[in-house]
Amino acid sequence: MVKVKRSQIEKLEDLPNVGKAIAADLRIIGIRLPDQLRGQDPVVMYKKLNLEKGRRQDPCVLDVFMSVVSFIEGGPALPWWAFTEERKNAAFNTSKG
Numbered sequence: 001m002v003k004v005k006r007s008q009i010e011k012l013e014d015l016p017n018v019g020k021a022i023a024a025d026l027r028i029i030g031i032r033l034p035d036q037l038r039g040q041d042p043v044v045m046y047k048k049l050n051l052e053k054g055r056r057q058d059p060c061v062l063d064v065f066m067s068v069v070s071f072i073e074g075g076p077a078l079p080w081w082a083f084t085e086e087r088k089n090a091a092f093n094t095s096k097g
Contacts, residue, residue, distance in 0.1 A: 012027070
């Protein structure tokens with residue numbers, strides 16, 4: 001994973017695990033700047049994206065949301081798949097979102 005410098009994060013694509021597609025998804029749910037991720041609930045974000053797109057998104061999108069919220073709140077820059085086990089073990093009910 002490319003080392004990310006927090007001081008140089010200005011746009012969504014500067015965040016770890018965020019490319020054009022995830023940045024577009026974040027914009028769909030009203031997140032336009034990295035700092036807007038602070039205090040967000042990744043599950044709520046995921047369910048909102050499902051609603052906006054009219055279909056259930058791949059659960060890995062939730063992993064990415066978990067990774068970027070964790071990072072923006074001070075956590076280390078980890079690959080999105082580092083959050084897969086946490087998602088699977090948690091009591092998230094994303095099937096209705």
